[in-house]
Amino acid sequence: MAYEAQFYPGATSVAENRRKHMSGKVEKLREISDDDLTIILGHRVPGTDYPSTHPPLAEMGEPECSIRELVEPTDGAKAGDRIRYVQFVDSMYNAPSTPYFRTYNAAINFRGVDPGTLSGRQVVEARERDMEELAKFQLETEMTCPALACLRGASVHGHSLRLQEDGVMFDMLERVRLENGTIIVQKDQVGRPIDKKVDLGKPMSEEEAAKRTTIYRVDNVPYREDKEVLEWVHRIFEKRTMYGYKPAVQE
C-alpha cells in the first residue's frame, strides 16, 4: 500500500487547515494577474525580462556531476534568475496562515525555495520566477486573507497588534487600504508607492477567517482542546529529551 502523508495530527478545524496548507490542497479564492503580482512585489517593472545573474544553465556547460544529473533545475535556476524574496505578514487575529504553515507549504510543495520563519513575518527567497510562482499560489488561495495578511518587505510590525477599526491589520506604512469593500494595494513590499492600484479583492468575513485559520485561539478553536496535537508535542519533546540523555534509551 502506498504511503499517504498525514502531515499533521489533530481533530479540530485548525488542525485540518494545517494539513491543507502543508499538503498544498487549498482552495483558490481569487485571481491575481502576473502584472499585478509583479507590481506589488516591487522587484521589477511588469513586462520586463527577469534580470539574471548567470547565463542559462544549458549554455554554461556544467561540470559532470551525478547530483546535477539527478536533480532537475527549477525554471528560475535554468534561466539564471537572480534570487528575490516574498515576505508575508499574517495577523494573529485569525489570519488563515501562520509563519510556520507558510513555510511548510513552501518547503513541501515547491522546489528551490529558502523559507525563513519568524514570529511576525515569513520570507521565502528563491529564483525570481520560482518565487513568483509560490507568491501567486499563496496569495490566490485560502492561505491568504487580503485584510489579515500583507506583503511586507520591511517595517513589518502588525501581526500581533489589534486590528484597525475597519478590520484591516495595522501597517505603519499603510501599504493597503480598504476601499469600497475591497483591499487595494497602494505600496509595494518595502513601502514604495505604486502607480497602479492593485485590487486584492474582498476581505474574509470574521466567520470565514475563523473557519479557515491555522492559529489556535481561545476565542475560536482553543489549543487546550486539541488533545491529539498536545499529545504529539509531548511525544516529540520526550523523544528529543531522552535521546539526548542516552541514545540507547530510544533503541
Next chain:
Amino acid sequence: MADDRKRMFQKDLENKFTKEHGTNKMGGGDITDMRIPYYRLGVDQNPRKLEMKKVGKEIAEKRGLAGYNPMMHCGGIPLGQRALTPSFISGNDDMMVENDDLHYVNNAAMQQMWDDIRRTCIVGMDMAHETLEKRLGIEVTPETINHYLEVLNHALPGSAVVQEHMVESHPALVDDCYVKIFTGDDELADEIDDQFLIDIDKQFPAEQAEQLKSAIGNTTWQAAHIPTIVSRTTDGGQTTRWTAMQIGMSYIAAYGMCAGEAAVADLSYAAKHAGVVGMGDMLPARRARAPNEPGGIPFGNLADIIQTSRINPDDPADVTLEVVGAGCMLYDQIWLGSYMSGGVGFTQYSTAAYTNNILDDNLYYDVEYINDKYDGAADKGIDNKVAPSMDVIKDIATESTLYGLENYEKYPVALEDHFGGSQRATVLSAAAGSAGVLATGNANAGLSAWYLCMYLHKEGHGRLGFFGFDLQDQCGATNTFSYQSDEGLPHELRGPNYPNYAMNVGHQGGYAAIAAAAHAGRGDAYALNPLIKVCFADEMLPFDFSQPRKEFGRGALREFEPAGERSLIIPAK
C-alpha cells in the same frame, strides 16, 4: 481557576492602553478590545520623544552636522504610527517609565549594575597570611588585618603607600572603591572592625547565614570593588589586576615587608591567580573578552549576585523574577544587545520580561497551580518538592504555557505589549521553566520545562521567535540532560556563552532565573557560589542588588545616583 483569576497585569495594561499618556489619545476603550483607532500621531505624542527631538535639533545646529532626526525613520514616516505608551516596572506598584529610558544608555542604574559586577573580585586572604606567617615569620592578628584593611582602603582607589613622589587618583573620583572582608569564622569576625566587615549574621536570615558560614568555613575573603571610572576606562580583566597590585603594595606597607623580597611575588600570585574569584570566566578567543565580562558570568553566579533571596526568602517566585530582570538587562541588553550584536533593539525584547507584570502574573499563577496540585511544592522548602519526572515537567510546563498563551488571546493589549514572538517566547518559557524549578528544586528539570514550552508555543500560534532563536530553542531539549558532559552541564554552571545560548535574545534572564529559582525554592542560601552571595550582601554598593527591577525604574525616572562621575574634572555646564 484561570478564568476567575484577577490578572496581575490588568491595572498596568489599563493604565498603559486605556489612559492618555502625553498626547497619544489612548483614553478610553477596554483591554479586551480587538479593534482600535490608529491616530498615527508620530513622535510628538510622547514626552520623551519630544525631548529627544528638540535636543537632536539643537545638537545638529550647534555642531553643524546632522544628528538625531526622527523624520529619517522609514523615509519620513516616524515612529508613533501607533500609540507610544509607557511601561510599568513589574513588582513595583505604579512605577511608570518611558520605554526609551529602559535602554541602558539612558539608564544610569543599569550602567551601574554592570559596573558594580565588572569592578568586583573576591580575593582570599589565607594564602597571603600563610606566606607571611610560615615563610616570613610575621605574626598575623585581627589587629594587623584591620590595619592592613585601612591601608588597602587608601590604596585600592589608586593611592600610594610605599612609593615617593607618586601621582594618585583623586579620592572624589573614586569614592565608590573599597574593600571589605567576610569569613565563616565567628571569632575572627568579632575582632574585625565593623567598617571592614560584611557581617553574614546581620545580612542574612539565620538559616541562610548558617549555610553560608558552613560553606565558607574558617577561610577569609576580601570583597574588592575597584573604581567604576577605572573599570569603564579599561575592561573586566582589569579588576583582578588592579586589585592585586594594590593588595601587594598594601601588604608591603602594612606588614613592613621589603618591596623586592620574593614573598611579594607569592602574594601577587595569590591575589592575581591562585586565590582570586572573578564574577565571570574568560571567553574563548572568538569572543575575545577578558574575565569579568558579561558573557563569562555563569547563570549561577548572577543568581548569587542578586540579593533578593536574603531580603524576601519566603517568596521564591519574587526572587526568581528579580533575577529575570537583572539577567535580561545584563545578558540581553548589554551582552547580546551591544557586545555581541551592536544593535539597539534588544531593549525591546528584554524589557518584556520585567515590565507590566505579565511574566509575574504567569509565574504566580503557576505557583498557585503547583501548590494546589502538588501539595505546596512551589513554597520554599526541601521536603515539599515533587520528584522531577517527565510527567511532572510535562504537566507544569503545559499548564503554564497554555495559561500564558490564552492571556495573549484574551487580552489583546498583552499581545500588543509583547508584539514580537521572541518576547512572548521568553516570557512564556521563563514562567514555565521557573515553575518547573520551583516545583522540583532541580534546575535542569526547569530547563526541560523551558524547552517543552517552546514547542508548545510554536505549535499553538504557528510561530515562535526568529530564525536562529528558533533553532536554539528547538534543539535545546536534547541537551537538557545530555550524558555528554559538555552538553549536559548542570544549569547553574551554564552561561550566556554556552553553545545553544550564545545568541538567544531575551532568554538569558530566564535562564539565570531558573538557576535562582532552584535554590530560592529550596531555601538555599546560594545557588552556586557562597562567596559571591556574601560579597554582594553589601549596602555600600551604589546599585541595590536586592531589588534590581526597582533600581532600573529609578534609573528610568532619573532618580538613581551612579558612581564614577567626572563632574569634578570637567568644565561646569
